[in-house]
Amino acid sequence: MIHIAIIGSGPSGCYIADYLAKKLDNAQIDVFDQQPTPFGLVRNGVAPDHLITKNITRQLEKAFxxxxxxxxxxxxxxxxxxxxxxxxxLTPLELEKHYNIIVLATGATHDRQLDLPNQDIKGTYPSGALAAWYNGDLTQNQHPYIGTKIGIIGHGNVALDAARLLLKTREQLLKSDMPDHVINALTKSQPNRDIYLIGRGSAANAHFSSGMIAEILELPNIACYRTDTNIPEELPPDVLKLIPKEHHRDRLKNLALFRKIPVLNGDLVKIRPAHLPRLTFIFDTTPVKLNGEEQVEAIDLRTSDDTKTRLPIDTLITAIGFEQSPTSLNFTEPTYSVGWCKNGAKGVIQSNRVDAVNTARDIINAVQQSVPCDKIGYHGIKAILDTQPALITSFSDWKRIDEHERNAATEDKPRKKITDYATLTALINAGK
Ligand SMILES: Cc1cc2nc3c(=O)[nH]c(=O)nc-3n(C[C@H](O)[C@H](O)[C@H](O)COP(=O)(O)OP(=O)(O)OC[C@H]3O[C@@H](n4cnc5c(N)ncnc54)[C@H](O)[C@@H]3O)c2cc1C
Known part of the structure; x- marks a missing residue:
């Protein structure tokens, strides 16, 4: 028997486990995760109102x-x-002692930091931590203050997720799997909300997908503006050179959508429609400094033609990408890696499937060439885990959590997530 340990049960970990299990009859595959629940960012990152994307868990759980x-x-x-x-x-050495093959599928969810004077001031939140909060991740214990004037730095889909969730009404959010305490915090001042989506590139450079822009523009009862007066019909040469050909069509669609958005005439700071939340796309603009004594009060911006603006804000969200955690895992023998931890934080969930299959094929080749089969896998690991007080969960524990969350949901909601560890522990222990 070959014992394979996979670290991480996000999409990459699930896809590779599934493929290896199908192809290697003589292997036992153990998928470890620090979270008591599986599926990584699908549960704790993907926006709670994107229920079709969340449903990909049905495909992922086949592995288990x-x-x-x-x-x-x-x-x-x-x-x-x-x-x-x-x-x-568990230490890497303890895993190595008990498993023949180790696969890292640990993702890359460490928020990239903005390098700005005063960046650690209260009221600033990185988008990954914010996404964990609005998804009810029970390993996080922060409670962000969400104000009325919100700057979001970054022109990618994660920034758009945050903007959309901040613009939605209580009734709209109640249909998502967002926890109630988060809905309360997000919608407290929603009708008076002003959101600025700030990016240093032009409209053609923005990394949004057109479907995500269309979704936000379709929200009823919001006012949407842009600062760029000149959105081109064609992609400029610098963009054509920079982005792969397969993305050109979507970028052109972005431009067509941006052209439909009215230009904000007058002062960025003062104009606002009565009683409607407002979203303003700000292009070609770089953040320079955060201002405020205890809490963020304003952000200084500079446009590409060197115009300077001080924009009053009470909340700042940075959505400028992710990287691997700086604390790496030290193994003495070679390991395999897959997904975001190998390729960086890019691509959609399905891209990890292709990578998982390719990596699994490398493993299968190596196994066929000869891997010593003298290790005992989980039996050895269980003895170590039994000495620790934490709750260790199995797939059947997850099914119990899943059922409980679905049953606890009110009519429109797909599930009412368990967001605290004590409740989750009590539920699992009651079923033992
Ligand atoms: C905010 C956000 C929203 C997104 N929305 C979408 C979307 O709508 N559609 C889409 O297609 N893609 C979306 N993505 C991208 C998608 O989530 C990723 O492509 C995918 O999750 C990457 O899979 P992964 O398995 O490599 O990493 P992850 O999903 O991050 O999984 C890694 C797993 O490893 C575990 N882990 C990490 N370190 C350890 C350790 N030391 N010990 C034990 N366990 C560990 C983690 O707990 C986690 O469960 C989004 C990403 C983010 C950040």
Missing amino acids: TRRNVRFIGGVRIESTPQAHSYCAS
């Missing part, structure tokens, strides 16, 4: 229904073991 795949939730692999309130801890 195979006889030779095991989900082991609530176990963090880390080079320097630490005490955590929500998971047990």
Whole structure:
């Protein structure tokens, strides 16, 4: 028997586990995750109102229904073991001792930092941490203050997710799987909200997908503006050179959508329609400095033609990408990696499937060439985990959580997420 450990049960971990399980009869595949629940960013990153995308979990969970795949939730692999309130801890060496092959599928969810004077001031939130909060991630304990004048730095889909969720009404959000306490916090001052989506590139450079722009423009009862008076009909040469050909059509669609948005005439700061939340796309503009004593009060911006503006804001969200956690895992033997932790934070969920299949084929080739089969896998690991107090979850525990969350949901909601560790522990222990 070959024992394979996969670290991470996001899309990459699930796709590779599924493929290996199908092709390697003589393998036991154990998928570890620090979270007590599987599916990585699909549960804790993808916007809670994108229910069709969330439903991809149905495809991902197939891996765990195979006889030779095991989900082991609530176990963090880390080079320097630490005490955590929500998971047990294993070192890379302990894994190596018990598994023949180790696959890293740990993602890349460390928020990239904005390098601005005063950037750590209260009221600024990186988009990854914000997404974990609005998804009810029970391993996070922050409660952001969401004000009325919100700057979002970044022109990608994660920035648009944040803008859309901040613009939606309570009735609209109640149909999502967003926890109630988050809906309350997000919608408190929603009708008076002014959101500025700030990016340093032109409209043609913006990384949004056209479907995401269209979705936000279709929201009823919001006012939408743009600062760029001259949106071109064609992609400019610098963009043509920079982005792959397969994205050209979508970028042209973006331009067509931007042209439909009215230009903001007059002062960016003062004009606002009565009683409607407003979204303004600001192009060709770089943030220079954050201002405020205790809490962010304004952001200084500079346009490409060197015009300077001080924009009053009470909340800043940075959505400028993700990178791998700076604390890397130290293995003594070669490992495989897959998905975002290998390729960086780019691409959609399905892109990880292609990468997982290719990586799995490399593993299968290596196994066919000869891998020693003298390790005992989970039996050895279980003895170590039994000495730690944390709750370790299995796939059947997840099914119990899933059922409980679906049953607890009110009519329009797909699920009412468990967002605290004590409730989750009580539920699992009651079923043991
Ligand atoms: C905010 C946000 C919204 C997104 N929305 C969409 C969308 O709408 N549509 C779309 O197609 N794509 C979306 N994406 C992209 C998509 O989520 C990624 O393509 C995908 O999740 C990457 O999969 P992964 O398995 O490589 O990483 P992840 O999904 O990040 O999974 C990594 C897993 O590894 C676990 N882990 C990490 N370190 C350890 C450790 N040391 N020990 C144990 N476990 C560990 C984590 O807990 C996690 O479960 C979004 C991404 C973000 C950040």
